[in-house]
Amino acid sequence: MAFRKSAIAATLGTLAAATLALAGCDDFAANTASALDIPEIAPGDISEDTMREVTRVLASDAFEGRMPGSVGEEKTLAYLIERFKAAGLQPGNGDSWLQEVPLMEITGANHAPLTITGGKTPLSFSFAKDWVGVTFREEAKTSITGSEMVFVGYGINAPEKGWNDYAGLDVKGKTVIILVNDPDWQSAKLEGPFNGKAMTYYGRWTYKYEEAARQGAAAALIIHDTQPASYGWNVVESSWTGPQAHPQYGDKAPPLTQMNGWLHKDSARAVLAAAGQDLEKLTQAAQQKGFKAVPLGLKLATSFDNTNRKFMSHNVIGVLPGREAPDEYVLHTAHWDHLGRCTPAPDGDDICNGAVDNATGTAALVALAEAHAKAGAPRRSLVFLAVTAEESGLLGSAWYGANPIFPLAQTVGGVNMDAFLVAGPSKDMTAVGGGKSQLDAFLMAALKADGRVVTPDAAPEAGYYYRSDHFSMAKRGVPMLYLDGGEDLIEGGRAAGAKLAEDYRANRYHGPKDEFDPNWNWAGVMADLQLYFRIGRSLAMSTSWPNWNEGDEFRSIRDASCADSKKGC
Known part of the structure; x- marks a missing residue:
């Protein structure tokens, strides 16, 4: 509940x-x-x-x-x-x-630091404190190396609203960086392309990971922000660092990324700065219809072990x-x-x-x-x-x-x-x-x-x-x-x-x-x-x-x- x-x-x-x-x-x-x-x-x-x-x-x-x-x-x-x-x-x-x-x-363990290269300076982030990541693939080890990073705004593909943050973009094998909630979450009213301040399913992290997987992304990282997420980093840390359960997919497995996770807002700001970008400016741009995803020119790597129990x-x-x-x-x-x-x-x-x-x-x-x-x-x-x-x-x-x-x-x-x-x-x-x-x-x-x-x-x-x-x-x-x-x-x-x-x-x-x-x-x-x-x-x-x-x-x-x-x- x-x-x-x-x-x-x-x-x-x-x-x-x-x-x-x-x-x-x-x-x-x-x-x-x-x-x-x-x-x-x-x-x-x-x-x-x-x-x-x-x-x-x-x-x-x-x-x-x-x-x-x-x-x-x-x-x-x-x-x-x-x-x-x-x-x-x-x-x-x-x-x-x-x-x-x-x-x-699936219980993850032995998480390597999340490393970012290709920018102004190399970056290294500690698991739980700066980022979290899990897999839903039934594999003994998750390893991502040299994955190109792309900022995809709110990560939404909603044809009925004429909104597609992945338009013209191929993210197969890449890591997508995504904003939490909907583009119009700051509205004071319940009116707007995504119902104003009322979150739609497109604003939920479950949708964002599912859509990233459908697009072929290797990894999806959501930028945590307390107000639009409606909970603090402590909730992310406690919820995403222990055992994770999901149905046994078998032959009915949906598309799955190698890794889903969250970036602490301070970590995300540092990543974007390394690419010569500003988080606030990118956020403002992503709130406008017709936003175009931004390749960051960075590469991501991490790994961790997995213990599976059916x-x-x-x-x-x-x-x-x-x-x-x-x-x-x-x-x-x-x-x-x-x-x-x-x-x-x-x-x-x-x-x-x-x-x-x-x-x-x-x-x-x-x-x-x-x-x-x-x-x-x-x-x-x-x-x-x-x-x-x-x-x-x-x-x-x-x-x-x-x-x-x-x-x-x-x-x-x-x-x-x-x-x-x-x-x-x-x-x-x-x-x-x-x-x-x-x-x-x-x-x-x-x-x-x-x-x-x-x-x-x-x-x-x-x-x-x-x-x-x-x-x-x-x-x-x-x-x-x-x-x-x-x-x-x-x-x-x-x-x-x-x-x-x-x-x-x-x-x-x-x-x-x-x-x-x-x-x-x-x-x-x-x-x-x-x-x-x-x-x-x-x-x-x-x-x-x-x-x-x-x-x-x-x-x-x-x-x-x-x-x-x-x-x-």
């Missing part, structure tokens, strides 16, 4: 104002909502006892932090199958509840078949995994139990499955997908997205549940990445039915929409909602909500003290689950196929998927 409850946005006074804020256009409510079939849904019979008990069990020490590939995984799978079966679901993968997810863990993990899938359109699917996702054993707390506790993150979201899958089964089969099928290895980089959901059990073109859309901060009820619900798809209209209808309003994403520039499991489906065209708990608590308002979020982040997030508390007040979580129930069931009872909004980066992917499909959208 990428914890995001750090900034508190002002709530919107009315539902109409919230809709406009989400949509970014005056005709959203009139043109989007009126064109969709959004059935009214009665409240669901959702069990608080189920939420409490499933969270308690999954977060117990007996599950050892639910690390993929461990005894904790074995216990988690058995328990979820038992609960899914008791809830009234059917196995989601033929006669099996499981989907195998083959994983590869293991099998699993997604858990249950389905409630639809009564009229069983081959049309509405998806619910949550990740079951956490960190296993981790850095001990002062009292010696070294189990990262992951009660909030994400035993609560996994429990919500079970509780919602029970409620939908009690309400009877809807028109379309409801899929409940508990994915593995989210904490390792959305790997379980990525595997499902690449190997879907239910065709993505026949998947109407869905919701993702990643950590419920257990608190009292709130007046609002936070929409992360709102304004991207017509699913907003289903959200607004559910909010209206429950007498609540929406709080827009307080930090759209951080790109939180691209950091949880729904993204693995979104990038393949399936419209997905990502919601966060309310921040305007009925008791205590926004100050109380901010205090609760800060306490969790400072004292429990990704640590041994994210533990189940029998004294938790579940009222707010249960109110949020009613929203998820209404949204999921409304999609499952609807005849509409909501799409991404015009201009969204995933719209063309969905349109192409629909054009190729004989069923579904």
